[in-house]
Amino acid sequence: MDALDRLIHYVVNTSTVRIQYRRTDTMPEAYVDASFAQCKETGKSVSGHVVNLADGPVVWSSHRQKVVANSTTESEYIACSECVRDVIYVRELLTEFGVNLDRPVNINEDNQPAIAIATKEGLSKKSRSIRVSYHNVRYSIRAKEVRLIKVASEDNVADILTKPLANHPHKRLFVKMFQT
Numbered sequence: 001m002d003a004l005d006r007l008i009h010y011v012v013n014t015s016t017v018r019i020q021y022r023r024t025d026t027m028p029e030a031y032v033d034a035s036f037a038q039c040k041e042t043g044k045s046v047s048g049h050v051v052n053l054a055d056g057p058v059v060w061s062s063h064r065q066k067v068v069a070n071s072t073t074e075s076e077y078i079a080c081s082e083c084v085r086d087v088i089y090v091r092e093l094l095t096e097f098g099v100n101l102d103r104p105v106n107i108n109e110d111n112q113p114a115i116a117i118a119t120k121e122g123l124s125k126k127s128r129s130i131r132v133s134y135h136n137v138r139y140s141i142r143a144k145e146v147r148l149i150k151v152a153s154e155d156n157v158a159d160i161l162t163k164p165l166a167n168h169p170h171k172r173l174f175v176k177m178f179q180t
Helices: 002-014 072-096 112-119 136-142 157-161 167-178
Strands: 029-035 046-053 056-064 105-109 146-150
Touching: 029 072, 029 157, 046 072, 046 157, 056 072, 056 157, 056 167, 072 105, 072 112, 072 136, 072 146, 112 136, 112 146, 136 146, 157 167
Parallel strands: 029 105, 105 146
Antiparallel strands: 029 046, 046 056
């Protein structure tokens, strides 16, 4: 019955919530996060990201990663790779609509070591175990399609997609995500 009560509470309290878009900047912005080894059964991490356009989310994702990451940094880098794929998709879609994006899309990431792996050439101790398939992040940075920006963990709206949060942080990030 507890799950049913939570569902009813959710429906009642979010019935007026809508995604709102404001005609401001046509430049997308993304937030990405991961929760290392969140699944107790498999040891897999959870990735989450949201891509905003005109102050509202247009793409979002939350799912268990396909591989077991060896560290928090690796799980964050994998999540970043998945986010970059969606950012590139949104960039290409906007280009097809005739929107000229003259600068890289900012991707807000709260893990400094993951940003370092993405922006530095070569392999380091931390990056050796990361599969080559996730290095699309490096390519997209070099191609000036995306730029990784350090964001404080408490301001990373993708956090809401990766783990249960206490009531106050959840509400604050929810409001920030939907700009309500």
